[in-house]
Amino acid sequence: MNKEELRTWLKKAETLDLTDAERAKASGDFINLPCGKTHYELKGSGSPAVLVHGYATPYFVYDKVFDALVDAGYRVLRYDLLGRGLSERVQADYTPDLFVRQLKELTDAIFPDETFDLFGHSMGGAVTATFCAMYPGRAKRIVWLAPAGMDTFRPPFYMKLANVRGLGGLIFNAIGAKTLLTHCASEATHVTQTERDDFMRKFAYALQYKGFVRCTLSSLRNTILKTEDVTNAYAEVAKQGIPVLCIWGTDDKTMPFYQTARFCEVLPKATLVTFDGSGHIFLFDEGERTMQTVLAFLRETK
Numbered sequence: 001m002n003k004e005e006l007r008t009w010l011k012k013a014e015t016l017d018l019t020d021a022e023r024a025k026a027s028g029d030f031i032n033l034p035c036g037k038t039h040y041e042l043k044g045s046g047s048p049a050v051l052v053h054g055y056a057t058p059y060f061v062y063d064k065v066f067d068a069l070v071d072a073g074y075r076v077l078r079y080d081l082l083g084r085g086l087s088e089r090v091q092a093d094y095t096p097d098l099f100v101r102q103l104k105e106l107t108d109a110i111f112p113d114e115t116f117d118l119f120g121h122s123m124g125g126a127v128t129a130t131f132c133a134m135y136p137g138r139a140k141r142i143v144w145l146a147p148a149g150m151d152t153f154r155p156p157f158y159m160k161l162a163n164v165r166g167l168g169g170l171i172f173n174a175i176g177a178k179t180l181l182t183h184c185a186s187e188a189t190h191v192t193q194t195e196r197d198d199f200m201r202k203f204a205y206a207l208q209y210k211g212f213v214r215c216t217l218s219s220l221r222n223t224i225l226k227t228e229d230v231t232n233a234y235a236e237v238a239k240q241g242i243p244v245l246c247i248w249g250t251d252d253k254t255m256p257f258y259q260t261a262r263f264c265e266v267l268p269k270a271t272l273v274t275f276d277g278s279g280h281i282f283l284f285d286e287g288e289r290t291m292q293t294v295l296a297f298l299r300e301t302k
Contacts, residue, residue: 006182009181012208015210016208018086018088018211022086023037023039029042033105033109035082035098035102038087040079040106041066042110044069047116050077050078051066051119051124052124053081054125061121063284064284065119066078068294068295077116082102095223095226097130100130103127117139118142118143119142119143122145126147126223129237133232142242144244144245145248145283148227148230150227150262151230153255158179162221172220177213180213181203181207184203186279187251188279189285190282235267238269245270246260246267246270246272247275249274249275249278249279250278252279273293
């Protein structure tokens with residue numbers, strides 16, 4: 001994406017109201033949940049699988065995972081977390097409990113009385129761990145992709161600054177849109193420039209709608225940085241004996257690889273697979289490699 005196009009998208013950031021008329025232009029479906037209107041896509045037949053994305057990138061980060069699971073015979077549900085993509089920007093603290101409520105209401109509506117395989121990328125790891133701790137028995141198997149929430153996480157300076165009430169919020173609101181857009185594809189190291197540009201355009205499209213920056217700031221403060229509570233949720237999952245696969249890239253700059261040591265302490269029976277040289281969004285830029293590992297795990301744990 002050249003500088004001129006980037007400037008054009010940045011001018012559009014946070015300029016549009018997310019109305020039903022705007023949603024009608026998009027693919028996928030919408031459901032009015034008690035917690036807020038949710039954008040989702042459901043495709044395929046067979047055993048259900050649910051994909052929960054991370055901190056900022058909407059459900060398109062799962063494009064390759066979604067298609068591969070459908071082709072493998074799964075009924076796959078992916079959706080935008082509240083405050084992201086085309087889901088509602090509700091007025092609330094964006095805590096794990098809020099995201100769990102959305103996940104519970106959505107799966108109750110689409111997969112009532114069914115268990116399912118559960119995927120969580122980045123902050124989606126924190127959400128799915130909390131969900132499983134609160135609602136044991138719903139997830140058959142878990143796939144975590146560079147999950148957030150380990151209490152050994154050392155937040156970088158910009159996260160610490162954003163967490164400062166008053167000043168942090170002012171700075172984040174001033175530069176958050178530009179920072180999120182310019183860095184959204186920075187860890188996609190195995191894609192063409194065309195694929196990288198497409199990723200950024202999809203991200204920028206969602207960034208147009210008002211409330212995105214507010215919601216990501218709240219998520220940073222109330223979920224990403226609440227690692228002690230989330231680590232306790234992971235520990236509760238470990239007690240349930242659910243088969244767990246975790247994939248982590250050694251060059252991950254967003255959720256650094258050093259956290260795998262703590263992850264293995266908390267979930268000693270989980271299967272940890274290391275992707276040498278991979279960044280944080282390997283599920284997108286290394287979709288084939290990711291799905292070879294994931295599908296092997298799903299076959300082995302039937």
